[in-house]
Amino acid sequence: MRILSALFRHPSGRIGVIIIGLYLLAALLAALGLTPHNALKMFAIDRMKPPSSTYWMGTDLLGRDTFSRLMLGIGQSLNIAFAAVACAALAGTTIGLLSAWWGAPWDGLMMRIMDVLLAFPAILLALLIIAIVGPGTFTSVTAIAIVYTPIFARVVRGPALSLKQRDFVDAARTFGSSQRYVLTRHLLLNLVAPLAVQVTLALAWALLTEAGLSFLGLGTQPPTPSLGLMLAESKNLMQQAPWLMLFPALTIMLGILGFNLTGDALRDILDPRTQGRTA
């Protein structure tokens, strides 16, 4: 709660939290079926209608309500982003912590494996995974999780190595605390700050990657609405129905902006040395 109120006092943090809050609300309402129209139902008589009081953001080629589809799309994108980042954070943190704790030779081996994964541009690694497993929601989660695991491992390993040398860790070991206790209570708890920042920024990347994969037709598959897919479908209709392109484009941008603003604000709050340094 203290962090949330600090975020609200931070100028860009406030905007970021409000955007994320609105997106979560839209996703929740969509999950409860509380969209203005049925997002999957086609209203043949109302095809490609511009924004109006009935259809706030117009309708698509099949007569489906854009606003309702965007609400579902936000839910789908957030689900994938949260699941992927949770997996990446869990796997990366475990690898980073154990590497730092165990030291050589495991540390060297684990970090070289992470280096190999980092040798691929993110979208390329994701494409390679999709080539193996085939496109779909589960693949998107797996691909994004694998791409971001090494980043979490690196973010955790550095500070964990220096924490390992600290007196309080030595003291805990001398008092006979178990390895698990020292790792979770003394190391992990002290890493919450950099992890929180990394999770928020990773959520922005995950949203971007998910939208990108769906845009290429390799992520979420129709008829499930997805922001990237909606943007891709609008490409050929941009002259006749520009709203089909503008609303998904703005929704993707705003979502990523929300997480980026929150991530930067968190970094400012949790690490006062960077105060005002991040643009």
Add this chain to the structure above:
Amino acid sequence: MTYLAKRLLTFPLILLGVSVLVFLSIRLIPGDAITAMLGTEAGMLTPDQRASLAAYFGIDKPIWSQYLSWLGGLFQGDLGISKIYAKPVMTVILERFPLTLELALLSMVIALTIGVPLGVLAATRNGRPSDLGVRLLAMIGQSTPSFVLGVLIIFVLSVYFGFVPAMGTFTPLFQDPLANLGQLIFPAITLGFAFAASVTRISRSAMLDVLSEDYVRTARAKGVSTMSVVWHHALPNALIPVVTLSGVEFGYLLGGAVIVEQIFALPGLGRLVLDAIGQRDYALVQGTVLFIAFNFLVVNLLVDLAYAVLDPRIRLGGR
């Protein structure tokens, strides 16, 4: 051991790891290579024919032996034959690479030309409205995915200017420089925008750090003009992180801007991977992915070397 020596020693190891990963991932794809190659016709093969084909392509051998012979081929520049192009994979890659390289260079030029001056401006006016404006613009730039900006650019050009950028073809630079620029400028702006935003942010933060250093204060105290302090004393040191960032981003771009090449229908490396995956040309997927990862690693190594040259603390193992 110095940082540089360590970096140079681990490079071949990581490269080997990358080759193992690429080789194994292609073998993890469900279905066997003969079916992937012949499609439905593979069903008409007798077991004997299938066995002799497997022996011909060497896929009847154990996986480690297949890997070693593939690795042997790699050292001779042999990445196999592409199914869709019926040409050596290396030839197909080298045909596509100039476009990707040019696009990456052009995007970097755009990003640095816009990003560095904006970052310097924001840092020297820290906290003022112009600084806030630049920071907001940079944040929006970083939050705008290239595919969103690409689609928006095509929309604005076609709806408001009645102009559709040339798509689907590529004129080499030396054949017709103007036509070449016409084809690449909009994709380069699309890629350069987010890149410029990152450059702006990092230049601003590096400049703020440098401007608070003692030597800058001394220069000011000596009466050196603000312009000279900013451009001659502070900027060269503030550029070190910019070099690192630009190098890493350039490495990413050399991997082919998959989505932007797709939007503007440019036949570059990124689109080649996408087509190869779509058409299940596994030799091509394998070769292109390896080529991209190799470039990415080499660029990162060069960036680290440049970083060490620019900052002696790293060269001497201070990191």
